[in-house]
Amino acid sequence: MVDSQDKPPVIQASQQVDNQRPKGEDGKGMNAPVRESDLWRSRLDLPNYEVREAARYAHIHANTVWRWHKDTTLAAREARSKLSYLQLIELAVAAACRQAGMKLADIRVARAFYAASYKTQHPFATLTLKTDGVDLAMDAGAEALVIGNKGGQLAWKDFIGARFKEFDYEDGLATRWHVAGKQSPVVIDPRVRFGAPHVAGVPTWLLRDRWEAGEPMDEITDDLSVKPAHVIAALQFEGIDPEKRRAKEWQS
Numbered sequence: 001m002v003d004s005q006d007k008p009p010v011i012q013a014s015q016q017v018d019n020q021r022p023k024g025e026d027g028k029g030m031n032a033p034v035r036e037s038d039l040w041r042s043r044l045d046l047p048n049y050e051v052r053e054a055a056r057y058a059h060i061h062a063n064t065v066w067r068w069h070k071d072t073t074l075a076a077r078e079a080r081s082k083l084s085y086l087q088l089i090e091l092a093v094a095a096a097c098r099q100a101g102m103k104l105a106d107i108r109v110a111r112a113f114y115a116a117s118y119k120t121q122h123p124f125a126t127l128t129l130k131t132d133g134v135d136l137a138m139d140a141g142a143e144a145l146v147i148g149n150k151g152g153q154l155a156w157k158d159f160i161g162a163r164f165k166e167f168d169y170e171d172g173l174a175t176r177w178h179v180a181g182k183q184s185p186v187v188i189d190p191r192v193r194f195g196a197p198h199v200a201g202v203p204t205w206l207l208r209d210r211w212e213a214g215e216p217m218d219e220i221t222d223d224l225s226v227k228p229a230h231v232i233a234a235l236q237f238e239g240i241d242p243e244k245r246r247a248k249e250w251q252s
Helices: 008-017 034-041 051-058 062-070 083-100 104-117 164-168 203-213 217-224 228-237
Strands: 129-131 136-139 144-148 153-156 167-170 175-178
Touching: 008 167, 051 062, 051 083, 062 083, 062 144, 062 203, 083 104, 083 129, 083 167, 083 175, 104 136, 164 203, 203 217, 203 228
Parallel strands: none
Antiparallel strands: 129 136, 136 144, 144 153, 167 175
């Protein structure tokens, strides 16, 4: 960490990463004509994920989702409403911070700092973040990080949270979440299948349903053009052990 006396003022930290502010939320480009290929961006704020579903993806209890929205750890959300893609990613980031050992108070402070400094309603979904379990930081150039829960102080880039490698960022937005880890082909991407978890473009729920209906592996892979390993990964993500005998099985 850099000594506090050597840290530049917070305003300099904000200016350093000004060009990383997300477009299409509160940044530039909001009034530009929407290309057909970018229509998926209009769905980022639409309610799409049930609370229990989002909690399962983030490996937390459903009651925790409700509590974090209520105690301002995350932005306010209407009671009983589904989560949007941006809210889902914010939930996932907050959960990753907690699982890395961060205190909720520090997560709240960091989120408030980023939201104000970079003028975004969903900072955890639109800024490339990292954590060491104590502080939450975002990239501020080639060698530095801005520590959100310490008022924007700068620190050297000497830590990278493993969980944060699950998120891929493009143009200041977390556009892809490797929800089962980078080693798994299961991905959530708002541009594919309306943000449903998928493998090679095939929703995991579809593979689960066809497996539970008793279809043979070769029928599934041939019909949907997916690899057996993708089917197995999808089933495991859906909580199914593909090694167990199914209640229904098609007879050849």
